[in-house]
Amino acid sequence: MENISTNAAVKRKVFLAAPSKTMQRRYLLFLILIAPAFLLRIGTAAYPIAQTILLSFTNLDLLKGTDNYVGLQNYTAMTKDYGVQGSLTFTIVFVLASTVLNLVVGMLIAQLLNASFKGRTFARTINLIPWAVPTIVAGYAFRWLLDDKFGLIPVWVQALTGAHWIVFITPLGARIAVILVQVWKDAPFMAVVFLAGMQGVPLDLYEAAKVDGANAWQRFWGITLPMIKPLVITMTIFRLIWSLASFDLVYGLTQGAPGVSTSVLALQIFQQGVVFFKFGFASAISVVLLILVAIVGLIALRLYRRADVAY
């Protein structure tokens, strides 16, 4: 290590050309240092995922006491399962709708936080509060805020429009509520990331556009959005994958009701696996979820290639 030069390029060369004993020691050190992180990930993510796939072909059920290989039986059962079918539908609706709304609202908040006005510091200060609030508490708080008799929002709606609004009684109302509360919780995080991206856009670009007579709307589509496009793609992918596995909010806000109209695959896995101990069936639903994640991943890869994002 003593002969490593300060110049980075030379350093690398020297390191690669260094006596093999030093190199071996560097590799060994590398392995030792990454070992804790990788052992954790293998033990609690890679190995369990492999187990999930294997279990999905069994009828392992702690309460019934069965544990046999059953082939694709769980998968065929899923196609007839009312809960899984409903959950699959709403999972897709929820993931797409909440992602689009998160992007739009996140962008709007970022524009607000980037504008110069009195109160900007205050707005930036409170922006991350929803991010810090535990999702389960947000779920219950909005359930109570939307209570048809004593909740603030329906009472105000009734005062303004005269309509008695029972949010959670119709599938549509409950679905809109789940999606909007998710946006309340997560859009501020999007906004923080977009804001950081916007602050990196050179100001003279805007000046030049203004000289050319571009209005604010044109400047946003012509400059801001293209400049932060890689960020938008990254956040979209994150959002899609996170919301596929999202469990807390639905558990707190609706528990999937009415019927299974707001149930998601994550909630079904929890109920079948942790509540009813139908490990085989729950694992099969998990595999469906994994396939959805993989599809998002493949789309992400294509998007990255096309956008030419350097990673």
Place this chain on the structure above:
Amino acid sequence: MIEAKEMPAQNMGNRQPFTIQWGRIGLYAAFIVFVLVVLIPIYWIMRSSVATSPDLHTSPINYFPHFTLQNFQTLIQQVPFFEYVRNSLIFAITTTLLTLVAGFLAAYAFARIQFPGSGVILWILLLTMALPDIGTIVPLYRILAGLHLLDTITGLSLVLGSALTPFTVWVLVSFIKQVPYEIEEAAVMDGATLPQIFVKILLPVTRPGLVTMGLINFINAWNNLLYPLSFSVGEASKTLSVSITEVYNGYSPYGKPWELIMAIGVTMVLPVVFLMLFSQKSIVRGLTGGAVK
């Protein structure tokens, strides 16, 4: 929002007296809507946590009900409230420490020991972030049971700490890369060993990064519901997040015991919101550090 991109100085120059600035009005309208939407749920949680149940069920709404701490007393009497607070704290702290240790060591390796393929190894680690936590619940239940770690905070911390480690590594790599390698080289010349370099040189200079990820992971762990809900059985490891779901499943003469649910809600919300408000710059740097390059 039209003024969004203009320099303040130019704003002053453009400002004409006696003309209505619709852009400004729109901006302040957006600001007011934003503040209301963010803060009303917080107000609602706080109001409900310090009111009696009858005060919460009035028409018209009683916006500033008589202040009482009765709900917290009820909780202390009816559920092991302090045990839950303690468990939440220990769970969050252990998880945070685990992520910082495992994350820092790996981040150092990725930042300092580079060879063809080391980048790919980092990407494999980051890719595991995409694996949905809910999809591993069943096997994890069996693994933890096999290790006798069900219903223990150790088990919960291992599982959640593992889930939070990749992002921690990602952010810490960029923090360590900012530290000039020359400092370490000089220390090596002086005969310092690797542990000495870690403790005496890297720890002080990467402290902002460690604090950032410590705060983010603490908040994540404090807020976590899935793992304690799935793997905790009793007072030994149940957290506040589990207890709030249990109180929600209870009934009171008015339906749901909202005053008690919101009292636990406040207990969960206030610590993390204050932590966030007091260390916002640090947290924003961490949250954006991964995505913004």
